[in-house]
Amino acid sequence: MSLADTQCAWTTTTGPEGRDVSGLAFDPSDPDVLYAVKNKSWVFRLVPQDGLWVPDTSNGWGAGKEIFFPGSDDPQTNQPDTEGLTVGPDGALYVTTERNNQKNDVPLNSVLRFDPTQTGTTLVATDQWDLTSEFPELHAGNKTEANLGFEGVAFVPDSYLTANGFVDESTGTTYRPADYPGHGSGLFFAGLENDGKLYGYALDADHTYHRVAVVDTGMGHVMDVQFDASTQRIWALCDNTCGVASTVLKVSTTGAIVPEVTYAKPAGLPVDNLEGFAVAPASTCADGTREVLWSDDGIYGTGPGSAGEGHALYSGRISCDLGLGDQGVPPGPAAWDATKVYDAGDRVSYDGAVFEALWWTSGEKPGASATGAWAEIATAADGTAAWTASRVFDAGDVVVYQGRTFKAQWWTRNQAPGGVGGPWSEIVAVAPGTVPAWSAATVYVGGERVTYGGHVYQAQWWTSGEQPGAPYGPWKLVD
Template identity: 60%
Template sequence: MCALSLTFSGLVATGLLAAPAASAADPAGYQNVRINEVTSNGNDTVELYNGGPAAVSISGWKMADDGFSPQTFTPSASSIPAGGFVTFDSPKGLGDSDKVVIYTADGTVVDRVDWAANKAKPAMARCGGDGTGAWVTTTTATTFGSANAAGCPASVPAASKVVVNEVGSDGSDTVELYNGGTSAVSIGSWRYVDNDTTHTAATVSASSPSTTSIPAGGYATFNSTLGLGSNDSLFLIDGSGNTVDSTTWAAAGASPSDERCAAGFRTSANATFGAVNSCVGSSPGGGAGGGSTGRLLGGGGALTSGCTPEAPGGTGSAPAGTQSWPGGPDVTIADNVCAFTTSTGPEGRDVSGLAFDPANPSVLWAAKNKNWLYKLVKSNGKWIPDATWSATGKQIRFAGGTGQPDSEGLTVGGNGHVYVTSERDNANNTAPKDTIMEFDPTATGSVLTPVRQWDMTAQFPQLDTGNKDDANLGFEGVGFVPDSWLTANGWTDPLTGAAYNPANYPLHGDGLFFAGLEYDGTLHVYGLNSDGSFTTFATVSTGKAGVMDVTYDAGTQRIVATCDNTCGETHTFLKVNASGAIVPDVTYTNPAVMPVDNLEGFALAPTSTCAGGFREAVWSDDGVYGFGTGTSSYGHALYSGTFPC
């Protein structure tokens, strides 16, 4: 990532006293509790979220508004479980322009949020994830007691893409901000304050007059004039008076620095102001932590009838030159145990294809073997079925409402429809049926039939041997690639030998579909025409023995071909070369902490979700085996990590 670094030194603290250290009475993990949502719409409700790995007692905690006079409140529970919520009604009225400050029983500031006129109507909510991410005004009803995604806008303002990325309290008291958005953000009038409520917020421009804006994907650093202590906080406030982001650290947590990493803030042994955080040699600080080799977080639960995990098979080596995972080392189990068991038998437990919805990155689509489609949303840090669409998923059929598609891969087209691949009809699983089906996700009912369907089976006679295993080596993944990318990168149309011109194919829509063949790791490029016909453009080599999922990633401007343990758990990013051909560019392995399984699905969140230089990556386990019987990952299908923006 190319970033502009703005570093300013030579500024000194004013000598103001830092906030007093938290006493021993402060509960362990208090710094992991964040204000997650607040409304001043008459009910004056506040929601707290615990992003840490263990429950936190909030007995005796207090809150204040802009008068900074702490008062007791009555929460819905006396402790907040890991990944859980607690709500309470404010004991004092909250105004149109106000703030909420949360204190431990001993008076340590836990978190704070400020808002300008009417910004908490219907609510101010963190919309980048539970307990983290951008503070914005929700656009629909409040979501107290649950994840905020359902009430948040599809996109957040450019200013909300700025985050506190690193803080040092070892003398220089340096603060680093990162802009994860796609446009520069003016910050000259922004302010910041620590957890001493007697302090007046200082302006960024007063701390460093040269720090007036942050470029897209860039950093800005300044030295705090307030003085930062070993137990302290940093709250960032925009020019209108709205909280943008914050971090809180416990004893010595920001010395030498407190940096944002994959699993939250950590104490870093190496400050990296003005550059990408190292997240190596660090320990848990403001949030959950982990070593440089990563940790697998979450999981557990009792297996249910019909969910019998399938051990992985087909292990092979990674392609030569494969590089290590470029994202964070930590991975979280991101679904409930046995969450995808269906009525089509124990084989129906597994999830194969994944795709984020480009128009709504809070939605993750999933295809499950044996003809099921899921619309997933985040709740308590996990991807769960969207109950407003279907709490149990929807069955899919072939055209005419017949058969049982062996649904393996999926993608979202330029028209917002979901396209699903099938290898076989499971009602006749010895014969291949390599098809791409188009489904309208707004269609009602529990069973979906295709708007259109394209059958390419005749192109792959090597799969039609009468053997069910051969028939199961067909279309495993599919990715929609926009025409705009193909033309901008100079792709040569194999049918004409000239630069690709979409106008030559008037019925194909606004992009082509790249279907991945498990049999030999090739990608097959199609134009899917509105009259039900299709145009075959090319076969692309990925350099791998198999392909299990395909995605186009706008962030890296690459097509990504994923292979499971058959190819060493790898993801090959393909580009258009100088000759106009699509070729492999770089291949990455999975994070080292992940199991070596049939991880057949892979998706990268759009860059609009970036925070601290990272975005979410999600994997799916075709057999929900994890590390095997008795482990925390046994019976789970989804894993969540981070990938650079």
């Protein structure tokens, strides 16, 4: 473990101390380029020199570049509190923010896109995805909560997710990039300091977004996130609140992203406010190890006069082969062949999904029709069947659809759950010993109880879609 920068290398007009570096990311196209984001609106491009990482002096990078929200380069109104960054497939820098520096008690959890090839000493974001509304638990007017938003961020390629059968939590089925045509070639996973979870989003070109997953890292806080192409894993870092631990995450056999192993900090690394983390690309491996970097978001390290005072970067080594096991959903059936004859019960894979033949078929493309020979077979992360339009369900079958659970009342195909009077009855989750809330999509029989409007009602006869409380209706007020 060693210091990896010169003292006070990151001094800026908005933060004169030589530390306060919050996020790190290697450039996937050049292992000799490391980007660092400083808390108060600065990005640095670093290159190796005499065993240290120093500012690149080309293209205006010598003293770092001051960064701004889209629209202007006014430092009084438009500067982000910058926390983490990743390099996208387009070579752009994607930076997370918690707030506007001029409104430090108002959450502004965003992902900003910057073009690092832009000349000059300032960078104005070309795009912004404002995800603040996704986290209502972080209240405006509370400075502490406003400082518990987005920290690190990692771009995770679709190729990794689809190869391992990653499940889209918003649909309960295997993730299909084609469902998000404007999102590019991967998802962005942002770490929320408040709860230690990663939030995966498809960020569309029109600045809309769609949440695809929430990942519990098992740590109380997350300060940085990185996708490591070498080990095909996602890394999450926690700071001194967790003893500077790092957790490796994988895609499980059910398609969920889960913690795999947690590494304690190496000997010699101080238990400081370390908020940046980066693992060097596999191409840098030497004698079986490669470099790992941490950055310090504090000012004085372990105290004034300590060895780390005025330094931000620490360097260590990690084995290139971590000996991690397999990951992902077990391989599915063989790919569909247009020339092959299939009988009822045969299964094939096509366009990232699994289909089962309902009768003899040949040449019919799976998924071409919701009432054709092929039924799409999908499973939610908990093992429950996921509803698909082409699958046949019999009375009693239970499915997950749009995050809700339903039971079939009779044979059905190509009828989506959730309507009133159809073949599906919603199963409302309820804690043991409590009465479930009324659902318009649930079928009730005489004697069943529900809560509605703060009261308990009992069904007097079979009913569906009729709200409790109406006079002369099927519901009797009991409490």
